[in-house]
Amino acid sequence: MQIRCFKCQMPIALGRDVVAEALEMVKKENLTRYDVRCPKCRTTNRVSKKQLTRMAPRISPDKKK
Numbered sequence: 001m002q003i004r005c006f007k008c009q010m011p012i013a014l015g016r017d018v019v020a021e022a023l024e025m026v027k028k029e030n031l032t033r034y035d036v037r038c039p040k041c042r043t044t045n046r047v048s049k050k051q052l053t054r055m056a057p058r059i060s061p062d063k064k065k
């Protein structure tokens, strides 16, 4: 998953583990978004739960059902 910093336009790559972890945290703590800090300008970029969820199935298909 890749997002772009809204401030400096720096592409920020989020690894599979990061996305999976972020989604876990968001679900666990019932958040609506996950904050990703830009490595370049340190601006906090918000990734919505919706975005994470959209990425997640490709990473870890829900086999629990």
Ligand SMILES: [Zn+2]
Pocket: 005, 006, 007, 008, 009, 010, 038, 039, 040, 041, 042, 043
């Ligand atoms: Zn930035």
